[in-house]
Amino acid sequence: MAPFGPPSSDPSDEELTRRAQAGETGALGLLIARHQASMRAVALSLLGYGPDVDDAVQDASLTALRRIGDVRDGEAVGAWLRAIVRNACRMRLRAGHEVPGLDGLDQLRLGDDEGSQPERHIDRHAMRDWIWEAVEGLPQHLRLVLMLRHFSGITSYQAIADACEVPVGTVRSRLSHARAHMARALTETASQAHGDAAAVTEASRDEAVATLRAWDAGGLPREISELWPAESEMVGRLGRAGERVHPVPVMRHYLEDGVRQHVRHVVAGRDIAIWEMDVTHDGARHVCPPNLAWLMFRRNGRVERLRVVFPRPAQ
Known part of the structure; x- marks a missing residue:
């Protein structure tokens, strides 16, 4: 048997x-x-x-x-x-x-690049x-x-x-x-x-770079301004409790004061994107931590809420 x-x-x-x-x-x-x-x-x-x-x-x-x-x-x-x-x-x-x-x-x-083997x-x-x-x-x-x-x-x-x-x-x-x-x-x-997950993240990275470049230049082209509709809201540390604050004027305020952000790493899905930034502030009136991250929650491709976080240094 x-x-x-x-x-x-x-x-x-x-x-x-x-x-x-x-x-x-x-x-x-x-x-x-x-x-x-x-x-x-x-x-x-x-x-x-x-x-x-x-x-x-x-x-x-x-x-x-x-x-x-x-x-x-x-x-x-x-x-x-x-x-x-x-x-x-x-x-x-x-x-x-x-x-x-x-x-x-x-x-x-x-x-990220592929491994060597x-x-x-x-x-x-x-x-x-x-x-x-x-x-x-x-x-x-x-x-x-x-x-x-x-x-x-x-x-x-x-x-x-x-x-x-x-x-x-x-x-x-x-x-x-x-x-x-x-x-x-x-x-x-x-x-x-x-789906092609890397393509979603690369598209989000392109948006991050274009957004910072446009804000630094003082104007948002249409394809960038559409990411930030009137109903977008800044929440968390840079928001104001009980008051709706739009992200664009807040971020422009820091740019005008001399704070500059540089995209370091991006990860994104269909409705959450995380943009990690290095920060420089030569001559700026505000001195920010050396890095921060944008947590964005999106609906139909547009930003519904933005929370800027300042990670604690690793112990």
Whole structure:
């Protein structure tokens, strides 16, 4: 009698690994789904019952997305996945609190250059688009903390809490919920077509550069002024409680005083954009911190709210 096993029509781990390394996101999603039960068993044995178990498995799954190119023996991919879970658990036990979570996403900043050894990784564009499609499926409040934590320079819990004007505990909770949503969404969307995430970010970077150039020149061309309709509102530190303030005069005020901003990094989705700026103020009446970030919330392509945040220096 033949040993019990999967139907012959099911692809083997070796075949799925080979397809995943060639850039097939559906194969990678199937591999992770196939081994998730054994990955969870490892996490339970090290962490005991509790929310850290699911977080560790989700973290390990996302690490596997980035590192699938490292696998040399496709038949042993299950053991490789379990080893990643063990490492994720040990990091949690050592670190205690501030664990980055989605390991490797910060290395997939949209628009960054490719690695020096592309043959060791699945296609970066395909993976970026897949990950970003899952990010876009999150509720806005979860999407914002995830974008800040893993795609921007505002990464500490305290800095994110300051930017979002919420307690640190809320940031931790939202990141935990975001990880859970991401793990499900990545599995569900693995075989779907994904939009060009880098193109969205590059278009936003072009807008940032054009906006600063236009404001410095004293006039907004039509394509830029359309980003800032009359209903746009400045909120947060540069806004005024109980009073609607339009962003354009506020930002122009600082420009006229000699403060200059220079685009350093941009990350953008369909309705949230983060423009990170370096700041110079030679001879300016106002002395600003050396960097700041614009958090923009958009509707139908236009800015609905702008919050300018001044990240604390990294400790």
